Amino acid sequence: MMVKSTLTSPIKEYLLAFADDEHLMGQQHTEWIGIAPFLEEDMAFASIGQDELGHASMLYSLVLGDSSEIDGFVFNRKPEEWRSCQLVESNHREWEEALMRHWCYDMAEDLRWELFRKSSHPELVSISERALKEEAYHRRHAEALVENLLSVPSSKSRLMEALEKIIPEVLDLFSPMPGEEDAISSEVVSGKYCDMFPVWRTRLENRFGVLDPDLFTGIDDVTRTRRHSDFDVLFNRIREVFLLDPEATW
Amino acid sequence: MKVKVLPSIQDIHTAINTVSDPEYPEISIVDLGFLENVEINEVGEVFIELIPTFSGCPALETIAQDVREATEQLPGVHAVEVTWLNSPVWSVKRVTEKAKKDLAEKFTVAVQIQNKKVECPRCQSETNIKSHFGPSRCRSIHVCSKCHEVVETLRD
Secondary structure (H helix, E strand, O other), X not given: OOOOOOOOHHHHHHHHHHHHHHHHHHHHHHXXXXXXXXXXXXXXXXXXXHXXXXXXXXXXXXXXXXXXXXXXXXXXXXXXXXXXXXHHHOOOOOHHHHHHHHHHHHHHHHHHHHOXXXXXXXXXXXXXXXXXHXXXXXXXXXXXXXXXXXXXXXXXXXXXXXXXXXXXXXXXXXXXXXXXXHHHHOOOOOOOHHHHHHHHXXXXXXXXXXXXXHHHOOOOOOOOOOOOOOHHHHHHHHOHHHHHOOOOOO | OOOOOOOOHHHHHHHHOOOEEOOEEEEEOOOOOOEEEEEEOOOOEEEEEEOOOOOOOOOHHHHHHHHHHHHHOOOOXXXXXXXXXXXXXXXXXXXXXXXXXXHHHHHXXXXXXXXXXXXXXXXXXXXXXXXXXXXXXXXXXXXXXXXXXXXXXXXX
């Protein structure tokens, strides 16, 4: 039976940030369908993107209370109403950047779902359980591919260059979200996402070696209300088909 | 006034059992472990709860529609509500032996239980993993070490 949402507006705002990140990450991954460097990556990015879109749908359903409203909500919103982070909004043109973003994002995503494991909202406990199971595949894929590529010097230098570009965007992912304090005080989540950042950084440095500490300064206080300069291009791309017939049922 | 005869839960199960997965015609969604709960009330409203293999599965609406249509045909059924649940999480452990046999024989598809070795549906030899992701989200790709058959493998 349908679970009636008892989530307050600030908490919905908080969940929206997660849903928007997941949705845009899924959309970005799907851009590689048909053009990834080899077939296995084509399938992997399609599947991983599909999972992220699925996670976004579960969260949007909870925020909106009705899954049939998701498309209209997502595609008709104004840019300033999005709560996504810079990492998922930027258009990475090179494969190594897409791969490093996949690694960085999926090494951070399970840490985010873990905060919902003991949520006071039972539906979020179920959703997190399902998502965490799927995320194990994402991490395994990212790790296996990166491990292989790091063993080749020319690949390694390309990955490291991409990483330096992406780390500042990862800091934005961990920045405080609107509604986070309400979500914590009502035990919807068990803690601040930015407190998980050291875990992520350890994973990163275990894999890529110790990096310049200056890369890790500056998690901003207020983010997610500003859009990346790539956002307009991305937004127009993802709603191109929807806008052909906004009233259609898909 | 005629007494309204309602279908039994078993009748509804039988109806849902005729619905197959769009990816695997003739393999019932019940045997694939999608059906979680069925209820019917005194006025003939049926409530069916299903669980998806993966959250992003694009076939959910098609399957729900097929389940609604199959159930609506039963005499006494007034309305059908199909809900996809987030919990419990689907696992290959829910796939019946009958479905495993049909998947192997009709589709050359294997089912991987936890981390156990996947057997080739053709020659029963061991297979090796080729890609963790396959043509759909719930399948990986294995290759048979003996007959070199490419084996799509249903997995968690």
